[in-house]
Amino acid sequence: MKIKFLGAARSVTGSMHLIESNGHRILIDCGLFQGKREESNQRNKTFPFDPKIIERVVLSHAHIDHSGNLPNLVKQGYENSIYSTFATRDLCLVMLKDTAHIQKKDAEYLNRKEEQRGLPPIEPLYSAEDVDETLSLFRGIGYLKGFYVAADIKLTFYDAGHILGSALPVFDIKENGRNLRLGYIVDLGRKNLPILKDPELVKGIHYLIIESTYGNRLHEDPRTTESKLARVVNETITRKGKIIIPAFSLGRTQEVVYNLHRLQDQGIIPHIPIFVDSPLSTDVTEIFKLHPECFDQEISRMIAQNENPFGWKDITYIKDVDESKKLSQVDRPCIIISASGMCESGRILHHLKNNIGDPNNTIMVVGFMAQDTLGRRIVERQKKVRIFGEEYPLKARVEVFDAFSAHADRKELLEYVENTKDTLQGVFIVHGEEEQSRALAEGIKGLGIQNVIIPALGDEVQI
Numbered sequence: 001m002k003i004k005f006l007g008a009a010r011s012v013t014g015s016m017h018l019i020e021s022n023g024h025r026i027l028i029d030c031g032l033f034q035g036k037r038e039e040s041n042q043r044n045k046t047f048p049f050d051p052k053i054i055e056r057v058v059l060s061h062a063h064i065d066h067s068g069n070l071p072n073l074v075k076q077g078y079e080n081s082i083y084s085t086f087a088t089r090d091l092c093l094v095m096l097k098d099t100a101h102i103q104k105k106d107a108e109y110l111n112r113k114e115e116q117r118g119l120p121p122i123e124p125l126y127s128a129e130d131v132d133e134t135l136s137l138f139r140g141i142g143y144l145k146g147f148y149v150a151a152d153i154k155l156t157f158y159d160a161g162h163i164l165g166s167a168l169p170v171f172d173i174k175e176n177g178r179n180l181r182l183g184y185i186v187d188l189g190r191k192n193l194p195i196l197k198d199p200e201l202v203k204g205i206h207y208l209i210i211e212s213t214y215g216n217r218l219h220e221d222p223r224t225t226e227s228k229l230a231r232v233v234n235e236t237i238t239r240k241g242k243i244i245i246p247a248f249s250l251g252r253t254q255e256v257v258y259n260l261h262r263l264q265d266q267g268i269i270p271h272i273p274i275f276v277d278s279p280l281s282t283d284v285t286e287i288f289k290l291h292p293e294c295f296d297q298e299i300s301r302m303i304a305q306n307e308n309p310f311g312w313k314d315i316t317y318i319k320d321v322d323e324s325k326k327l328s329q330v331d332r333p334c335i336i337i338s339a340s341g342m343c344e345s346g347r348i349l350h351h352l353k354n355n356i357g358d359p360n361n362t363i364m365v366v367g368f369m370a371q372d373t374l375g376r377r378i379v380e381r382q383k384k385v386r387i388f389g390e391e392y393p394l395k396a397r398v399e400v401f402d403a404f405s406a407h408a409d410r411k412e413l414l415e416y417v418e419n420t421k422d423t424l425q426g427v428f429i430v431h432g433e434e435e436q437s438r439a440l441a442e443g444i445k446g447l448g449i450q451n452v453i454i455p456a457l458g459d460e461v462q463i
């Protein structure tokens with residue numbers, strides 16, 4: 001069989017890999033590449049193969065860097081099934097719709113500028129109709145239910161513990177009289193994350209494709225989050241300030257909400273109003289409620305006691321713009337959770353603008369902030385920051401939480417590889433910056449596994 005590495009090779013975004021066996025072509029993930037505009041447009045628009053030759057698509061989870069280019073694949077002629085877990089399918093409904101909407105708005109904005117320069121109009125990558133078409137091709141498969149995606153190729157989804165619905169697709173392939181087990185460990189979650197079950201350790205794997213986002217880093221234990229959250233909330237309330245939390249709509253928002261609910265339930269923080277101000281976050285949270293099969297014991301216990309983990313008297317979800325604007329008039333301590341996660345767009349910008357200059361307020365950083373984003377400038381505690389083209393002094397306190405990561409760290413990645421060491425014949429490292437991938441490769445070699453490859457974009461290997 002052959003594996004072609006067509007995305008997230010020596011980089012993080014745009015996951016896409018093609019396996020070929022017994023004449024079948026199966027694509028694993030079809031994510032958006034996110035980088036500089038020109039390069040992103042080019043890479044996302046053109047596939048390095050004819051979409052019509054693909055027989056099946058298998059999707060690991062709903063994050064856009066794994067799922068976001070599916071509607072374009074369909075637009076360009078793919079018309080077979082897309083296999084994912086049920087929760088991933090439901091999440092893709094809102095995530096892909098949102099992505100199509102953002103692309104439309106971006107194109108409109110850019111076209112107004114381009115028109116002035118006399119350049120041809122920019123086309124969005126795909127439309128809402130392409131998303132509908134894509135959703136009609138999804139086929140849900142439950143965890144641990146083996147399913148033949150082609151003759152001699154059995155697919156099993158194991159829980160990845162990364163986000164709601166996330167799976168580790170494992171392929172059992174019969175080829176020329178031999179049995180091969182290929183595991184796609186991208187993205188790998190962590191033990192003890194709130195809400196989700198822990199990642200499943202899959203045994204008997206011969207070849208691993210593994211992520212390396214944090215191939216050279218160690219995270220704090222997720223169990224340390226709650227006590228820090230409690231301290232920061234209580235300190236801010238004592239100062240009569242507000243707490244502003246920029247958070248990704250999928251995953252981080254629900255984790256923060258769930259943690260706050262538990263803290264209020266236990267009387268560790270007082271009952272102050274909590275607002276989730278984002279239409280996408282609101283929609284995603286609705287989908288969480290539909291998938292208790294993904295939940296860990298603790299949250300299941302909460303549900304068994306008739307409590308809604310994401311909805312109680314202190315929390316308000318806001319979709320409406322006018323309701324969102326009214327939040328600037330709240331004159332007592334409250335918590336506002338809003339998107340986008342890196343503070344590059346969305347309603348969070350209004351809340352930052354209104355609250356960043358007050359030393360009594362706190363900005364809580366709970367997610368990764370990429371270089372050159374407003375979020376990163378806040379993490380760096382720059383004295384002044386630009387919001388909507390105007391300068392604002394950064395006087396609010398900034399509290400950075402490291403323990404919130406949904407990705408396995410170096411230790412957890414190595415543990416994963418070691419667990420299946422007995423049968424392992426080769427490892428392919430993807431989904432990481434080169435430095436992280438190289439560090440992980442060294443670690444894996446240290447376990448006594450010599451066949452470790454960091455494929456470059458477009459590389460093809462025969463196994």
Ligand SMILES: [Zn+2]
Pocket residue numbers: 061063162187
């Ligand atoms: Zn992910």
Ligand SMILES: [Zn+2]
Pocket residue numbers: 012015063065066187431
């Ligand atoms: Zn990813």
